[in-house]
Amino acid sequence: MICTEAAEFVSALCDGEIIPPTAAEHIGTCPACQARLRDYLNLGVELRRTASLEQRAAVPARAWVRPQNPLTAFLQKGWGTMRIPRLAFAAMIAGIVALACGLAVVKVGARSTGTVVLLNTVGPDGTLWACPLSTQDTNQSCERDGKMSSQNLAYRVRLVSRDGSRVLLAIHTRTFTKGDDLSSFNHDSDPAAKLTEVWFEPGEKLKVDVPNVGTFTLTGEWMDHMPILIGSHGEDVSPGPNEIRIASPVLLKDKKLVGDFVSVVSGVFSMDEPDRAMWIYQPGQGSFLLSLSPMRGATEASVTFSRISFEEGGHSWEFVTGNPVCRGNHVWVLHQADFKPASQKDQLFIVTQALVQTAPGEWSPTGHQ
Known part of the structure; x- marks a missing residue:
């Protein structure tokens, strides 16, 4: 388990929920997740403190009496009148014990696959x-x-x-x-x-x-x-396994700026469907289809963090975007330099385009050719 997967369980712990053993083991040995846990707890305390300042009704005074036998009082409270089901209470105690054990464990479960x-x-x-x-x-x-x-x-x-x-x-x-x-x-x-x-x-x-x-x-x-x-x-902040992200991209042709999509994508445009491509149109430069799947007639482009680079038509092309593009180091780009949109004005756009599988491991776009 990695920190991004464990993040939701940190919040669940602060809400009093039981979490999976793998998450408890990770949080117990990960300094980053433990710091996040402390941040959540501190945030909860601060929210309750702020809410107390806004309390309109007077809080009734409480008289605290120390019981003669603390252990007996605890057992009576635990097995007498309870605001939560007894089974849930027992599970909560078991979860706390399991988490405490996880904090001291030296060897924890970890996946053995990966690069x-x-x-x-x-x-x-x-x-x-x-x-x-x-x-x-x-x-x-x-x-x-x-x-x-x-x-x-x-x-x-x-x-x-x-x-x-x-x-x-x-x-x-x-x-x-x-x-x-x-x-x-x-x-x-x-x-x-x-x-x-x-x-x-x-x-x-x-x-x-x-x-x-x-x-x-x-x-x-x-x-x-x-x-x-x-x-x-x-x-x-890596993209998902099948995700392509584009944020306010610019298009370079032979190292010169020929397109700026900030007016179309001021945030992050994301696509994580393997049977679709990201369709980008720049007036004067044509249509660009970007996909993680091989497309018929497409060029394999290299991806370096936030840059998509490829050679096509005797020119060098580069999309530079404001975020990591994908997890891999390449995408396929199908460039149609003479493409003109038939149903809309000749203006730049970014949308998604359906793909159809035409051969094993090969896809082709539909609907705009």
Whole structure:
């Protein structure tokens, strides 16, 4: 389970609901989700405090009497008159016990499939970052340097290889003084750096001792895509598995601006139906159909974060949008340079277009050709 999946269960916990064991285990070991849980609790307290200020009717005074036997009083309250069903009360207690156990568990359930390990590191001074590492691109790494435990520390993690559900991590560390050149450290050629190679299985906790600094704790989980993380809690803003997103795009032809769709899409235009394509029309440049599915006559375009790039008709084309386009690194673009809309004015638009499967694994647009 990842943080975005666990978010709804954080809210459910604050509402007094029982949540699935996998969610409880994740929340119990994830610093980001625990921080979100504290934020929810603080928000609830503040809302109740504000509501109390607006209370018009006088709140009756209460006389609190300490019972002679607290245990007896608790049992009488629990099994005498209750405002919730006894079975629900018992389930609530069981859920709280299960969550408490989850907070102390060292090894939790985690999926063993995926191509990306989302690694979290907690240092002596708290959480460092959420670091996604791909098993398909071992040139990636996560670096950080700064003050930790009164030392200036450079810290770098790289995924070396994978063996089943575990990965081999190369952890580089070195202390430095202000003004030191760390360029060689970021290229694995710093003689002052200490290298530690460890096998790590997502779902476990791994402790790594760094001399003169302290102990670092690594946790992680498998993901089926490279997440796009923002904010202090590392929120994943990646599109869905079958989603294409477009936000206020501009169109470049041979590196020159030929279309600006801000007047049509001032927010986010999203499509997650595999049998439909995103249909974009720019007067003077023609029709563009964008799809995650291969289309007859279409060009395979590369996707880099918020850019869709392709070559067609002897020109280079690029859609630049204000958000991540999709989870993958390519889409198919069917460009019809001479297309003119028959039923509407010659003005730019973005809509969705139905596709029909014409062959195994191949689709064609319908309705506008």
